Amino acid sequence: xxxKKPLLKVKNLKQYFRTSSKYTVxxxxxxxxxxxxxxxxxLVGESGSGKSTIGRSVIRLYTPTAGSLTFDGxxxxxxxxxxxxxxxxxxxxxxxxxxxxxxNPRKKVGEIIAEGLVIHGICATKxxxxxxxxxxxxxxxxAPEHIxxxxxxxxxxxxxxxxxxxxxxxxxxxxxxxxxxxxxxxSIQAQVVNLMKDIQKETGTAYLFIAHDLSMVKYISSRIGVxxxxxxxxxxxxxxIFSRAIHPxxxxxxxxxxxxxxxxxxxxVAKTYDYAxxxxxxxxxxxxxxxxxxYVLGTDKEMExxxxxxx
Ligand code: ADP
Ligand code: MG
Numbered sequence: 001x002x003x004k005k006p007l008l009k010v011k012n013l014k015q016y017f018r019t020s021s022k023y024t025v026x027x028x029x030x031x032x033x034x035x036x037x038x039x040x041x042x043l044v045g046e047s048g049s050g051k052s053t054i055g056r057s058v059i060r061l062y063t064p065t066a067g068s069l070t071f072d073g074x075x076x077x078x079x080x081x082x083x084x085x086x087x088x089x090x091x092x093x094x095x096x097x098x099x100x101x102x103x104n105p106r107k108k109v110g111e112i113i114a115e116g117l118v119i120h121g122i123c124a125t126k127x128x129x130x131x132x133x134x135x136x137x138x139x140x141x142x143a144p145e146h147i148x149x150x151x152x153x154x155x156x157x158x159x160x161x162x163x164x165x166x167x168x169x170x171x172x173x174x175x176x177x178x179x180x181x182x183x184x185x186x187s188i189q190a191q192v193v194n195l196m197k198d199i200q201k202e203t204g205t206a207y208l209f210i211a212h213d214l215s216m217v218k219y220i221s222s223r224i225g226v227x228x229x230x231x232x233x234x235x236x237x238x239x240x241i242f243s244r245a246i247h248p249x250x251x252x253x254x255x256x257x258x259x260x261x262x263x264x265x266x267x268x269v270a271k272t273y274d275y276a277x278x279x280x281x282x283x284x285x286x287x288x289x290x291x292x293x294x295y296v297l298g299t300d301k302e303m304e305x306x307x308x309x310x311x
Contacts, residue, residue, distance in 0.1 A: 042221030
């Protein structure tokens with residue numbers, strides 16, 4: 001992987017929101033990570049930790065307060081040229097948590113899926129577009145006759161397939177999936193994650209897979225970043241995070257995953273993490289390399305203590 005160039009480079013990203021003359025929300029504070037072509041980077045953290053803001057900054061719905069964003073070799077940090085804007089709008093796509101809210105209820109599924117093609121003038125004829133939509137419907141496990149139905153005629157899982165189809169038809173290099181399975185039943189979650197994995201194998205698209213817990217992230221991500229209060233507290237390969245998480249917040253997330261084996265589930269002890277009483281100050285910490293691509297945010301003293309607890 002080292003010799004491959006990252007598809008997306010997020011470097012020291014800060015995204016602040018000024019909410020009043022006295023107060024600024026530091027939604028994202030000095031976050032760095034890379035996503036390589038065809039891989040999945042899982043971004044995990046509790047509600048309000050800044051996950052969606054990172055997704056929106058990356059796709060340039062916001063202009064970063066500080067730091068830099070590089071996508072496929074293009075600097076997309078500041079005001080985008082028309083060409084770069086078009087490049088981002090076609091090669092990066094987003095899948096949202098609630099497909100009912102993000103799919104226009106008055107439009108037929110076929111029109112919804114083809115929308116990006118129409119906006120960007122990608123397919124010349126209607127017949128060509130219909131053909132593409134049919135092919136994509138098949139790819140996401142829906143039938144050709146679904147083309148003339150409306151979003152409300154689908155189940156939650158099917159609607160999310162429509163959301164995926166809409167993103168996929170643009171043949172993007174990166175798909176940002178913002179809690180795209182959180183609203184689905186657990187059994188359906190696994191189906192959608194498997195579908196996304198199959199699609200990735202076939203198309204080579206990369207994912208930024210955003211979730212509030214680690215349970216499904218494990219099955220789709222090659223690397224994981226753990227976000228808390230706008231700070232990336234730990235990042236590494238899925239193996240590194242699951243076998244030797246160092247940061248107490250990561251450990252609390254790991255201990256919250258239900259175990260499929262009922263005996264082990266009974267033994268599971270959920271660890272709590274309270275930043276306010278932990279004595280930890282993210283602003284005083286710096287990025288420490290554990291090994292490989294495994295980094296933890298902490299002070300030298302905190303690192304020493306955490307490493308001693310996790311030999
Ligand atoms: P997550 O997706 O992890 O739940 P968000 O990125 O939505 O978190 O939000 C992170 C923090 O930034 C929250 O405290 C939220 O209230 C705040 N925030 C997000 N967007 C805005 C905005 N446009 N203006 C002000 N504050 C915002
Ligand atoms: Mg969110």
